[in-house]
Amino acid sequence: MALLEVKNLGISFGGLRAVDEFNLSIEKGELYGLIGPNGAGKTTVFNMLTGIYKPTDGMIYLDGKNITGKKTADINKAGVARTFQNIRLFGDQSVLDNVKIGLHNSYEYGTFTGVFRLPKYFATEKKMDERALEILSVFGLDKEAKVLASNLPYGKQRQLEIARALATNPKLLLLDEPAAGMNPNETQDLMDTIALIRKEFGVTILLIEHDMKLVSGICEKLTVLNFGRVLASGETSTVLNDPEVIKAYLGE
Template identity: 55%
Template sequence: MGAAALLSIDKVTMRFGGLTAVKNVSISIGKTDLVAVIGPNGAGKTTLFNTITGIYSPTEGTVTLDGEKISARKASDITKLGIARTFQNIRLFNNLSVIDNIKIARHTRIKYSFFDGIFKTKKYREEEKLITEESLKLLELFNLADKKDLLAKNLPYGAQRKLEMARALATKPKLLLLDEPAAGMNPTETKELSELIHFIRDQFQIAVILIEHDMNLVMGIAERIYVLDYGNLIAEGASRDIQNNPKVIEAYLGADIDTGH
């Protein structure tokens, strides 16, 4: 676990009664790493994400962000400290506009007080103007600016995925977690997603961890891959090493899976 790591997961175990979903997992993520977590369904991947983001507090072990222990912190506090995520099932505010979905994500960063908000003081007006400007810039980066006034539910599926990522970035994270971002996408959308993930990492200079079953996407963009099976970390390394690892082939890559989804 190097001193320069942005995120350190140290011997984390997550139990639910008699079920051990994650067992003694240690992972280290650098400040601009782009890595993937793969494995069969039920391997513990999303549980690991939930443990990192404060939805669960680990039964054993610690999670550290920039040297600060976060494994006992609330999810809202962890967001403020710099971790954002998307979900396998899109979780937008469907009946809000596209731009309001972005603006609402900025609530963790507002500096005006409750008093300022109630009485709409100069400080409130100036910060709300800045939030609107920054939200528009994010939408422009994701080619969604022309849809800013549409309700989120009226966006095409691929655009909803983009909006969810843009909303996560509005929290100004150091680390972005993407849970199966290619789920439900066609090959053209998946190719665009691959380019978008690279763009996000390079443009915002943040670390990205993705959970994904589309092996073409994973092998094409991940600089390092971690493999979970029954909650255990069974392998880690570059894509070539993972593809040729007998344990991974037996547990996952050699199984009858749809690597295009």
């Protein structure tokens, strides 16, 4: 059974049909790409998958469980984490704390314990620090743990966002244009990072991307969206050679 199964997903904003009849099936461990011209509805699909938008029709199943229309926080607990096209970090907090917020649901102690610093507070905080540093070290960010997130350079902010998403221990990681605004070197680093996190965290990845070099370099399968509808879907090489896809991207 597929890890993520999306059936006939659709959403309307007033009279505008932003996404229609969207189908997607991702197997465990796959690296899947979602591409399409600007305004095709890719981010809208992400927003529906993570519960930020409630779909008008269709179903979303994660590991066989129906997560359609659930609350964003609950969908995350079910195993979906994401990053954003425009980076959304907790800018006023340290790099370490950003990851610790990602660990929020994995380590528990109550407000009372925290306010009165009972022994459990120290024990849990120590474990959280260790785990957070472990995740940060995968990205080589452990040296910057004390830096404010908003003071990090752009490329590292993108990596921190991925680290934070991974801290929630997801089964499925959604990356929204991870290479946006990166130069070729940074993009290469990013491709290495993605390969590394697949190995380290065993996570399935769905990513939106415009950079064709990145897409053709790492994605195993692709779905192409155009005007809210699936234009083509399948193995990367087949899809990228589809005349319809070339037409949508380059024009006739």
